[in-house]
Amino acid sequence: MSVAEKLEQLARWVPGIAGYQDRESARETDKTLRIQLAGQLTDARLLLDEVKRALVDARRLDGLAALDRLSSKLQKSENLVRFASRGYRGYFDEYKLTRKMLEQLYAFDLSLVDDVNRVQQLVAALPRDGRGADEMTPAIGAVEQALDEFAQHVVRRDDLMTQKG
Helix, strand or coil: CCHHHHHHHHHHHCCCHHHHHCHHHHHHHHHHHHHHHHHHHHHHHHHHHHHHHHHHHCCCHHHHHHHHHHHHHHHHHHHHHHHCCCCCHHHHHHCCCCHHHHHHHHHHHHHHHHHHHHHHHHHHCCCCCCCCHHHHHHHHHHHHHHHHHHHHHHHHHHHHHHCCC
């Protein structure tokens, strides 16, 4: 996928993403992307609260501990993306931005968007009919794995931002 195609795909997802092209607005664009991603993770956590309420209403408390752990992991992922290194400081302050680096950033940003969309879909698919922990274990595990992959992508992106061209 070309740089233009990656930028176009990001532009459809985050308003103002065209700022990647302008060095002065790149930090603001990065912040906007992070806020958007964190907001989607917050939405996923709110969906998870509905699942927990359904368990409580059904008096099936055996699954609450696993869902609380998952909620905690979602919160950590929100914070990871919200408070990770801001902007393209590595590129704009010390290092020369190359087309290859920019292309890698676009790819990472698209992977973050895909990761968060996947987390949202998996959380939305959790049953809200009061099923017990045994029945939800595979679905909870899938959400946890998706969150782990997301966290790895955030860390790898931050590493990419700070390496020299």
